[in-house]
Amino acid sequence: MTPVRSIDLLICDCDGVLIDSEIISGRVLRESLAEYVPLEELEVLLNGTFGLQSRDILARVEAHFGIRLPEDFHPQQRARSEAAIHREVNAIAGVRDALLSIDLPLAIASNSRYTAVEHALQRSELRERVDIGIFAAEQVERPKPAPDVYLLAAKAAGVAPQRCLVVEDSATGATAALTAGMQVIGFLGASHIPPEHGETLRQLGVEHLIGDMRELPALVRRLSYLPAADVLP
Template structure:
């Protein structure tokens, strides 16, 4: 069965780890920040537990699991450090601009990032014009990923039925959210944080199919079975 033949009308992209190779940078900043306030956690654990998760959800988990409440200004400080690192090191995923522009389908972004970081990342990498105003943040909904709210919000704003949407995701919370929204989801493992598991076994278990790691394959992913 071909996805175009099943009335695909919208492709929804996550941002961090899909459009931009930001996760190695942001996860490193988050790990360092958590260590500073006494959270004994390493980068591998942060990557496994918090990739694709909003800062609000992360801090709630830290408080519940480690008994540490972040001091005032902590989240803003980590965000500022992350944006500063982005200014010098953030790159778009290889081949993403040409792949997205050549789809011939409506596209949008739905990300756990706050609106400032989201538009900053897309602007820095030259990707923002591909999406225009069709950039949606978890700050616009009551619950972030792994809940379906953000993807359903994006589909509604774009005038698409959930069953006619394909989501491109790199995280288990994102895949879970897309599946809960009744959407198809393909897993992307081309980001620097996926070096530990290029086959995306966690994404497969969460319900993503197919898995791809190079945007030169995007057209085949969308047009394939």
Template sequence: MGALIFDFDGVIADSEAIANTVLAETVTKLGHSTTLDEALTRYSGRRWDEAVAEIEAAIGRPLPSDFSGQLKLATLDRFRTDLKEVSGATDFIRRFGHVPRCIASSSSIDRLQLCLSLLALEAEFGSHVFSADMVARGKPHPDIFLFAASKLGVRPNQCLVIEDSAGGIRAAVAAGMTVVGLCAASHIREGHDLKLRDAGAVHLAHSWSDVERFALRFFNG
């Protein structure tokens, strides 16, 4: 039958715009005026150490030692009030409830568990929620996807991955999986679909209905 592997932020949870808004507000308070679009351009999709270096260069001094921890707390607080699903995600997940599935995300387990609870999706994935913290290398390396396939007991070439980032798509392609690039969340900007295509997405979807049509062909073909 194969399996569905979901990235989380920007795929199931419409969280990227929220997280980057909080980041922009935080950097602005440090003295470097930053908009949401600027935060998305400068920091989104990068390794956190690279983003930190970029912020420090922008503000002209080292960040406070508790910067990352305080930013995480502020982001989780904003999720508690503002987080919504990417429109259509829950319907898709339940429609394909017969297909083995999991989450394979770069986010921490505590963040994933909170967001799944807020979206009332904990029961849909159970223990099949995997973080890059569980493997040696994060995306764009294939480790998290290979780990997920092994936990689901399926071969990589039987997996359909839903991703919204170029790094995640490169990771899934490196794992030997088929990847749909989803451009449906509120952080998506013009030209993002082309980046996903260049990264190796075999199909670009602008809604979960688009994903559904491709998934039906993948699992029934």
């Protein structure tokens, strides 16, 4: 029986999926905050916050330590982080070859700023592969974990959410995609991913996990088609 396509759009997160940037931005954030709060206690507080926007992380820090960071802390820290990423970041190993071998339109949905995602795509030599577009935090009212940026990408492609397949590394991003009604592949291969993170994603409802981008094309092909008998009339 001939399989029937069930997925029409692939959507990838950027940081931690296309580029190995989270470990850099996390280091810069810790260095910046350590000027105001005890580093050891800060490390404990920041566990599990990757994928959140930096403003949300800073709000947690202020509430926990009962402090008020300077007004210019966020823009200065963001500039330092973006500069460090520009200087140091590498593409996730194998991501370019993986995405070039997948026969689906591609969109990028990120909690980062549009210009940062654009740079990441250039850095990983993927800009021309992104045929649907870049969808970034400033384009929606609510960033991840709200589903808005994923729904925007699906709408731009003219694809129903249930026919979208998402590659995400963070619990925040996976929550956004699942809330949007999309199927999610959890990527565990970036430098910042802790050993227990796969179980965290599974508890959210992520059924498929990979640790290497070389695994992605075959998994996408398998998930993109259903046996004809499984397709609803």
